[in-house]
Amino acid sequence: MPGIFLTATWRYVAMLNFEVDPSILVPLLPKGTELDESRGRHFISLVGFLFLDTHVLGVPAFFHRDFEEVNLRFYARRSVGGETRRGVVFIRELVPLPLVAGAARLTYNEPYRTIPMNHTVVGTEGELQSVEFCFGGPRDECRLTLHVDAGPQPMMPGSDEEFLSARAWGYTRQRDGGTVEYWVNHARWNVWSPAAAQLDGPLAEFYDEPFASILSEAPASAFVADGSAVAVHLPERIV
Secondary structure, eight states: OOOEEEEEEEEEEEEEEEEEOGGGTGGGOOTTOEEOOBTTBEEEEEEEEEEEEEEETTEEOGGGSSEEEEEEEEEEEEEETTEEEEEEEEEEEEESOHHHHHHHHHHHOOOEEEOOEEEEEESOSSSOOEEEEEESOTTTOEEEEEEOOSOOEEOOTTSHHHHHHOOOEEEEEOTTSOEEEEEEEEOOOEEEOSOEEEEESOGGGTOOTTHHHHHTSOOSEEEEEEEEEEEEEOOEEOO
């Protein structure tokens, strides 16, 4: 197993999920993987969360330790020696720090973009009311807001929340058409589910079609996960 590239704590993982036709995802699928599905359904997710206490190669990231990320992703899997590795493929990743985006593009060839971002959390982990992630400048700002009522609960085995968030692998297409795989190690999360969601703003400024239009529709589900410490391992080429 390759060594650890990055450690951090992810908190307030807000997930807005949309059911999609798998045909729109097939052209984006990295070689060596296949689309993952839940009871015949395929999803994309818009995910906002906090990166906290970030260390790169064991060294504190100094002025880049705490920041927001919003990513758009879909779900893939790969069979290895009888094991099914369930992972994610990123369509777009947004962060406010150029050095973070540059390091991820260089190491993984991830589709990062640097834009202004901020967040608001109302309540505490025990009595959370809402989380909001804003991305874009004054003229093109978008807002992802999730409101919750009840307290956090363990994820139920076989639930959509488990399918969408219990993901231990990442897959990324490389510039030459190959694929890298990397392990993302973290504990099982608790979730606030369901959540009432709002997504506002000029999404076409950040997402190509058909994804901008899909994100403008009603989601299939929305929830918030509490998050945990994570370790993101270095990539390994599989194709």
